[in-house]
Amino acid sequence: MKMEEIMRVSQLSKSFKDKEVLKGISFQVYRGEVLCILGPNGAGKSTTINILTAVLGSSGGEISFKGNKISRRLKDYKQVLGIVPQDIALYEELSAEQNLKFFASLYGLQGKALLNAVEEALEFAGLTDRRNDKVKTFSGGMKRRLNIACAIAHHPELVIMDEPTVGIDPQSRNHILDSIRKLQANGMTVIYTTHYMEEVEAISSRIIIMDHGSIIAEGTKETLKESIGNEKCYTIELEESRNVKEEELFSIEGVKSVKVKGDILEVTSIKGIENLDRIIALLSDRGEKIRNIASEAASLETVFLKLTGRKLRD
Numbered sequence: 204m205k206m207e208e209i210m211r212v213s214q215l216s217k218s219f220k221d222k223e224v225l226k227g228i229s230f231q232v233y234r235g236e237v238l239c240i241l242g243p244n245g246a247g248k249s250t251t252i253n254i255l256t257a258v259l260g261s262s263g264g265e266i267s268f269k270g271n272k273i274s275r276r277l278k279d280y281k282q283v284l285g286i287v288p289q290d291i292a293l294y295e296e297l298s299a300e301q302n303l304k305f306f307a308s309l310y311g312l313q314g315k316a317l318l319n320a321v322e323e324a325l326e327f328a329g330l331t332d333r334r335n336d337k338v339k340t341f342s343g344g345m346k347r348r349l350n351i352a353c354a355i356a357h358h359p360e361l362v363i364m365d366e367p368t369v370g371i372d373p374q375s376r377n378h379i380l381d382s383i384r385k386l387q388a389n390g391m392t393v394i395y396t397t398h399y400m401e402e403v404e405a406i407s408s409r410i411i412i413m414d415h416g417s418i419i420a421e422g423t424k425e426t427l428k429e430s431i432g433n434e435k436c437y438t439i440e441l442e443e444s445r446n447v448k449e450e451e452l453f454s455i456e457g458v459k460s461v462k463v464k465g466d467i468l469e470v471t472s473i474k475g476i477e478n479l480d481r482i483i484a485l486l487s488d489r490g491e492k493i494r495n496i497a498s499e500a501a502s503l504e505t506v507f508l509k510l511t512g513r514k515l516r517d
């Protein structure tokens with residue numbers, strides 16, 4: 204499938220006084236994808252997002268949207284953009300419906316189109332039955348959902364979200380992740396920053412990993428995992444007997460290391476070499492009884508650890 208470029212960021216830099224926060228980052232965004240920007244606190248994610256949404260000016264570099272520099276067509280660009288900021292921006296004294304009407308009307312929607320957009324957005328947020336309640340009576344998760352609904356009611360082409368699930372309950376978080384999949388199914392493009400690995404696993408089409416103001420890796424979940432680890436690990440739980448010799452396992456093609464921890468045998472093996480059946484055959488040949496086998500590939504967490512030398516959440 205040919206990917207259509209919708210946005211191009213070239214050599215984007217930003218300094219606050221003499222502190223260089225973005226060090227000339229470049230990347231593309233393709234239509235219909237969910238691009239996750241992953242990085243620890245202070246990596247420069249919010250600064251990037253704030254520049255992409257034209258809230259903040261850059262110190263250097265260029266951003267083009269559908270071939271035009273955004274600075275030249277700022278009004279048109281903002282019209283097709285949906286922005287979900289890190290902090291909730293809603294009117295507490297207004298109802299869900301009134302908030303939606305207000306935000307959608309900022310994008311020029313009126314009359315029937317406005318009413319339809321509000322109806323659709325209420326449903327999207329799962330708040331149709333709470334439409335007339337004031338926002339101040341809502342839980343954190345409901346506010347987050349409404350915040351997102353306000354950003355997408357006008358059907359933007361590109362939705363930019365800055366850590367929209369921070370500090371909310373798991374149910375609302377799942378609702379938000381589901382709704383991002385829905386946005387994508389409806390043809391929208393999403394840029395999403397997070398420091399939660401599970402979210403990246405759940406929704407990303409592509410990932411950019413940032414650290415200290417630079418992009419340190421880019422790819423899909425699969426390519427990133429492959430780039431660092433071409434190993435898999437079998438955890439084999441045995442009944443008590445211990446007849447098998449470690450060196451015997453090394454005679455099987457692909458086996459790189461064997462560790463024995465009590466009744467557990469940990470075997471790392473090169474990915475792509477299908478040898479589990481041979482391992483099992485050898486074990487049963489030696490009279491071992493297998494209780495359980497689990498196989499695990501490298502995770503995004505390990506990718507991050509290898510690239511930066513530290514955990515994502517310290």
Ligand SMILES: Nc1ncnc2c1ncn2[C@@H]1O[C@H](COP(=O)(O)OP(=O)(O)OP(=O)(O)O)[C@@H](O)[C@H]1O
Nearest residue numbers: 219222224242243244245246247248249250251398
């Ligand atoms: N207005 C500012 N003035 C000075 N320094 C700033 C300003 N805004 C951000 N920074 C610094 O820039 C760096 C990057 O911050 P940024 O908020 O972009 O990181 P982040 O990856 O979004 O982190 P978080 O997950 O905490 O939001 C940090 O060191 C931060 O202290």
